[in-house]
Amino acid sequence: MAKFPTPDLKYTTDEQEIIEKLEAKYGRKNRDVDNKHLMDVIKNIFHSCNLVENGVPSLLENADYELMNDDIRYIINKLSWKITCNSACEMDIDKTVHELLDFLSEFSWDAVVVLMLAVFAMNHGELLLLKQSTCENQIAKFLQKLKNPPLSLGSNEDLKLYVEEPLKNLVDQMLSVAEQLVLFKEQALTQKIELSSSVRKVFCIVAYRILQSIVKCISSTMEFVKTGDKYQDFPCKIQRIIRSCRFTAFGDYLKNSKFFELEYNGILWTFKKANDVAILLLNIFLVKGNLIRQFDGINKLKNVNLENFQGNTVGFFITEFNVKEEDFSVLRHTYDQVKKKGFEVLWIPVVDQSIEWKDELLDDHEKVARKMPWWSLASPLSSNNPVWWYIKQDWQFQRTSMLVVLDKYAKVMHTNALPMVNYWREEAYPFSMETEAKLWMAKSPTITKIIQKIKPLPEGEIICVYGSHDMNWVHEFLCFINHLEVKDVEVKTTTIYVGANRRKQKSLKFETENSIFWSEAMMLRFWRDLENVAASKMIQSRENLVDAIKNEFATILSYDYKEDGWALMFNESSKFIFSGKQLKYCWKNIKDWIEKVNKGEDIMNAMTEYLQPLKLGREHCIHLAGPTTINNLVVACPECGRTMEKSFIYKCCVK
Incomplete structure (x- = not known):
């Protein structure tokens, strides 16, 4: 799997042990729930409880409630009963957590997160509902005296200081990471993409930490029945939960990973399933906001029409941003000769990570584009673009210009035809691996x-x-x-x-x-x-x-x-x-x-x-730099025949 520029996420020893045990015991869990509608219900409850400050929850129609089947309702209620009973019996929290995990063993990790948040929302919502009903409902008033829920203790100022504010902080962090996780899973299902092992680990530890936090929080609120108004230590307990769970770090990781991994895998899927090069360009570039354009003879800007690529062989001319004219002079001549045969070129400039990008560099980019007779991206790709990572990881682009050739059905014919084009020129058309092999045999x-x-x-x-x-x-x-x-x-x-x-x-x-x-x-x-x-x-x-x-x-x-x-x-x-x-x-x-x-x-x-x-000059030190797509070869020294050692060569391409 490609390594994307996501935040550096290092697990603690405790987290690593938890992940290993959970993966070994539960393996791949596949049962899903309707995350979207359940999350809408959860956010509405928390919003009504004044535990969510930002955002307006989705309006729920009657039809939304009907989507939640009785089986899911039963599971949510049973989870709530189990936590309540274990807390009342003062059972060890870790033991309760593992009992709940056993009960939820068939559910995916994202489903565990949503179900547990539903339990927490239901539990807290019931407490708030009981408090709000006491002025109007006599039954609620007498029930409150019997249950002595924490929200009925002390003054409103005490409640806000010791209960609402700490809970608001915890709920905000749990909802934030849960939404990232749910969105990640939703997009993965839409694109039919399997989550990588690194992301599955994050799903696993997030589910465990949320489950653990909710059990601790519900257990703490139940202590109020015994302690009365002595609940000043509640904020400290919540802060310890937040610090140990690292919800913000996991949320940031999922946010960045979602963008890169899903987009990158979406590109993989697009190339695998595409059967039309024009549609491929639409899905890879145009929908990603990269305008494709061309300059005509009088420097008038023309935007792309996909019909220009329909039915043609297309070469992706991939270069550094500051490519020199001499690097594409032969390709330009060859393009002029074979264009009528159904060959188009798209220039894909990429920004060197060492360059501090500035808007004024776009003028330099346009000057180069005007010298090219083919199409080009309106702006260079940068390292925060998944297409850049696809080019780097799958086509092994480093710094040297290359020409990836696709046939009209969007199938890659050659991952770098530029050396062949530069030497054989139009004779190498249609620039496929097979054509190159024939040229070597004949020439x-x-x-x-x-x-x-x-x-x-x-x-x-x-x-x-x-x-x-x-x-x-x-x-x-x-x-x-x-x-x-x-x-x-x-x-x-x-x-x-x-x-x-x-x-x-x-x-x-x-x-x-x-x-x-x-x-x-x-x-x-x-x-x-x-x-x-x-x-x-x-x-x-x-x-x-x-x-x-x-x-x-x-x-x-x-x-x-x-x-x-x-x-x-x-x-x-x-x-x-x-x-x-x-x-x-x-x-x-x-x-x-x-x-x-x-x-x-x-x-x-x-x-x-x-x-x-x-044997002069045979110190086993021949230098041989080859294309980066050749990785696993045993190479003999051209001079002495001995096997050459493989090492990294850092080459500067400054002309």
């Missing part, structure tokens, strides 16, 4: 194909693609690779500098006649293609990452992350990737292996054979 992208796609390379030479963020390393490497002294063997090499990953820092700028220097745009495309292909393959390879992912992608991304530099060397027959550490070792010890090249061996083979027994 099988490699690092050399990615490079050739960006810039055609000369044939018959050794191509050396390298990257680094260290100027000194670059100069040393070029000196090594371009000035190899090889006897009687012509070694033609073309060196191409592709910079460093854009997520680390800007690429170096230098001038050299001995190396091709790609433009910033070409470098950016190289790294984006590399990351997109790697991410696409990892998404496709959920069950067997070790065999499926191209080791070269993972290795280069890892070397770029942790090494001073790296180089990919390949020709028509072979291909090798070297880390900065390996290359440094080679150029410092060139005399130990260059002789093999002099004898005609391929330079790449000679370097690899020389490095193999030394």
